[in-house]
Amino acid sequence: MGTRPRTPHESTEGAGVLDRDPALLAVALDQTTHDAEEAHWTPAKIAIWGGISLLGGLSWVMLAVVRGETVNAIWFVFAAVCTYLIGYRFYSNYIQKHLLRPDDRRATPAEYKADGKDYAATDRRVLFGHHFAAIAGAGPLVGPVLAAQMGYLPGTIWIIVGVVLAGAVQDYLVLFFSMRRGGRSLGQMARDELGKVGGTAALIATLAIMVIIVAILALVVVNALAASPWGVFSVGMTIPIALLMGCYLRFFRPGKVTEVSIIGFVLLLAAIVGGGMISNTEWGAAFFHVDPLPLAIGIIIYGFVAAILPVWLLLAPRDYLSTFMKIGTIGMLAIAIIIVRPEISVPAFSEFTANGGPVVSGSLFPFLFVTIACGALSGFHALIASGTTPKLIEKERQTRFIGYGGMLMESFVAIMALVAAVSIDRGIYFAMNSSPALTGGTVEGAVAFVNSLGLTGVNLTPDMLTQTAKDVGEASIVSRTGGAPTLSVGLAHIMQQVAGGSGMMAFWYHFAIMFEALFILTAVDAGTRVARFMLQDSLGNFFPKFKNTSWRAGAWLTTGIMVLAWGAVLIMGVTDPLGGINTLFPLFGIANQLLAAIALAVCMAIVAKRGMFTYLWIVALPLAFAAVVTISASFLKIFSTVPAVGYFAQNRVFSEALAAGETSFGTAKTVAAMEAVVRNTMVQGILSVLFVVLAIIVMVTAIQATWRSWKSRDFGTNEDPAVPSQMFAPSGFLPTPAEKELGASWEAQARLEKPGKAKR
Template sequence: MPRLLPILGWSAVAALGAAAFAVLALHRGESISAAWILVAALCTWAVGYRFYSRIIAQRIFALDDARASPAVRLSDGHDYVPTNPWVVFGHHFAAIAGAGPLVGPILAAQFGYLPGTIWIIVGVVLAGAVQDLVILCGSLRLDGRSLGELAREHLGPFAGWTTLFAITAILAILIAVLAMVVVNAMSESPWSTVTVGLTLPIAMLMGVWMRLIRPGRVLEASAIGVALLFGALWAGWAVHHLPHDSAWRQALTFGRELRHLPLLGEVTGREVMAWILIAYGFCAAVLPVWLLLAPRDYLSAFVKIGTVFLLALGIFIVLPDIRMPAVVSHDPARAIAGAIGAGDGPVLPGTLMPFAFITIACGAISGFHALIASGTTPKLIARESQARAIGYGGMLTESFVAILALIAACALTPGVYFAMNAPAGTIGREADAAAGIITAWGFAVGGEELRQLARDIGEESVLSRTGGAPTLAVGMALIFDRATSFIGDLKAFWYHFAIMFEALFILTTVDAGTRVGRFVLQDIIRPAWPALADGTRTWAVMATSLAVVSMWGWFLISGVRDPLGGIYVLWPLFGISNQLLAAVALSVGTVIIVRQGKARWAWITILPLLWLGGVTEAAGWQKLTHESPKVSFVAQARAKDAEAAGLEARIAELATDDQQLPALRKKAAAARQVAFNNRVDAWLCAIFMLVIVVVALDAARACLRHLRQARA
């Protein structure tokens, strides 16, 4: 009888989850309650954690508290510190959860709510959490070594160098795409610009407090910082209510107007914002950590955890209806379905298969997590058995954040969702015209509805606010506003609170990522040029920081100048690079399992590796060979070259004093630049695809060699 109860209980949980999935998949009404998504997710994750993670923890790695962990064995009070498991979980979660699980699911909502829901819930159980736990356990068994060191140890020097290359490339693209999200969220919004801008002096004040005024009083400084953030929200509100022609408001309206920059001439407001972020990234990387990076990290972590908790609470209280159709690209009633089915979706290019998986990325599996699960977290774990909750449980928690974001986006009216996420080149800049285009796609929305929403959230416009952050902010604002409706209409406050929350931890990734990129770059160049890799020399720190900032800055500026908008181009490249790193981590994980003598369990990493490798290679192949310039980097480069050649031919025909010449020359140069940018993206994509194949083959070779040696 005592054994029967758990069996019955877990069977009931599994049946409930399956029933929720059935309702989500078969429902064909106008809307469906978000409760079904939550039930499907929580039941699947409970079963996955209870049974699937147990296989990894007990059958494969035989985690045993009697075996001293690296933190205990090598304890030095510095790098290796046995730490309370809740505290380790907090560090691990704060490190792995960034903007990816929020932005990816929102962009993937273009395909409908069902593809994202299934991949986030099932993908994390079978792939993402598996990767994190296997790498964490593998690192625990090798003194807490990093992914690059694990790759070198288990696969050889080639894989080690390949991993370092992959980390550098993904860092550059990651920082650029996240900075792009901030540019899109803040442009044309003085309220957001003031609020987010003020977080910098607030963080510096915290830094001075924690370092000089009251050394080490972290919680005290954080409380002051969080209180001041509300002051920053108020300051943004005050600027927003200034007359339109006031100098302050004009200066802070980054967006449509052309600005003059030294050396660059006339540029758009978005480009000015991008250059400001690049300058910020460089300053944050070279300034003392205590002054900016550490206090921002605290501020971001507290706001992140608090807001995610509030969002979960709000969704559980409100249980909003999901208004997005289950699958948009297969819905014959929608004109847009044909475009998405052909790979010309308005939010992101590419068909549901394989691009939905590349787009969701971090919410289901993120290669970047392998960097945290190796090298950092294992040096804090006091007992081996705690790895299961931290590695597998941490990733399930991140996936929960992704599901919350998906719900917030899909609870919006689909017409509003597409108005916010389609580029201006597709729907224009005027509300009535945009509403007409989106209604023709099959999602009824009115121009006045879009204008009213903009007024409600205290913005000039909600059109083409691409990048996912504004969409999430609107979704969160509507949910929070319903939960706090007894106070009054707080949509504008909650919208800008959400933008501040997103910008805070995105900027933390920008500055911490630039700094970590510097360390990785120094590791790479150390054998060839030790002086440049010396972190104690100011010139070396400046030079390597400048190199890292230049790498991501190049992608950012090319994204800002791209005619289809940066997110349209950069996010798929980011998804491919992130999944590449995951494929490298799963390859390393497979070799670790085989070398543990558990080859019969190797399918647990081989299956997600095959799936991930397949979808990433398929997406990469389309980015290189698809005929549509919207999907393929190569086709876009050719189209832009043809456009430039046409313009240059026209220029040759005109007289040298023709008034049209300067404008035509500028357009031709811009087209050539976009063609060049797309060629660089295509080469990177091809290299990523090659790396996945080479590392997977290298892993297969290492596994076979080990098995042959074991038999002999």
């Protein structure tokens, strides 16, 4: 259904189509019943929420105010969990009640479009797991590690407060609005709400952002695996393991997904153990020792091949494996942190808070907020929340648990990554995360560099670096930038205290590397595919032949274009004389936050169109913040005159040095390296300009759309028309007493109709 104007309340209240025969069982509880249940504060409830508030408050005091010599990691867990619970119970409820007003009498797309395949009502708890597995990737594991440079507190506050007020709100809103539109994608919603200009800008921005994100994730893997024979072998083995699993599922036992995942998992563990043995042999260490550049080229070729192979052969089994590992490992890490409770000696605010340091250049504002994107506010989620999940959701009210709750869970992953990163020695942290340009890539160079930083309480010795490298089974840990190796050292450090002792550290280290590489490679493969389809769709407007997605040559050509695009950025990062990840990671964060700003801008236009200006601030607040952060970060990257911060400033300094005939400048030791810096900074600068211009276009069109709605008072909606629902399901993780009662009646009825087939 198109744009027939409807008053916002018509769809929720008084729409005759939703009236249900009172003789039938109800498909929804009254709003008054929900309100009464909420307002009913039993002494037990008061005690529980009082306890949660007190514990949360105490934890924040321990983290932010007391902050003695050391602080125990358990306070991070309590501060996070208590804040999430309060945010979920009160703020998301407020959004539900006043802004979104879900109506469980309406059927969801999973019900009215049910086809048993793409649209299928899925139990809320299962869908929560699904959705979480789709949104959580390497992002929340990497960003917090890099931001640990600024001390533990800035990152902790941003991750926890940011998710409650921004990230989870975005996910919840996008999921809800997409569900009301039959599962329409963010791009389609942008076109519907913002018109052609805004919609096109959003599409180009999404495509460009996709390229950047895939490239930088690939860079993280290259940095983690380069010169690591163990890592190269075990991660490389995931390819034959996935192929084997794919064939098993296709030809031998179709549909036995859990079984094949367990087989794959066991093989994976064997690959990790085998990698240790092989890297100890002379030939293994030589054969699997790959330098960054050939490794990057290998990943580019892999990306192309993986994206054109049929899904069943590589992507689907890899996906199963990565879901299995993701949920298992994250659960394991949470339990380990609670058992081990490491003492953290990193200061709350480090020496690098104000002006940046060797890991992240630039001041806390705005660069903290772009370094940690996933975990606090991640625009990429808007693509997932307007993809599969809205087509599977059973009841409208469940969007809160899945959208808002799912994002809280990812935020918790980010907190755990932060804890793992700050639990390792600070000297080791800086030795690992400073670029080879600063440390020279040697133990002596790293020790000299880190000790010259003048960090309080840090006294790095060469022995500490060689011993840690030996413990984790690597030749060296100096300048292993990108976040993944640091996280893995932290995770190994925590896990060996639970299982295996220091002898197991190498295993846990490579387990963690494998875990991250696995879902990064899945994201690379899937991202390339999605980008290819987007490109084909866009090209199809000019050359209709491209619309036919089963046209082989077209598919290969567009896949090739997308792979070359991210491959170029990857090569640029790998060969960058300035260190690569430090210069490129801000671009990743900015891109991700700009996508969030685009998603929130679309949500704002929708809310305005519904005529709900009183509660517009719920969207406008995170949108304004994301806009300020990303635009100011982009502007600093474009206009700053400080070479370490501004891409063009850096470009100018190196160009001038070249013009003056110098043959080495700063960390670039040759003319070729200097030319590479000039080239790279120009590309990065142009990308920053592109992103910020596109995002400003989208935001301006969203503000225009909002203003039009305010001015004309011509409210309406692009929602699909309401269809009455014929089923009932509770909305939260645990059913409320009233929901339980109604659920029991439904179950009794089902038993009557189908004796012996009692459903869960």
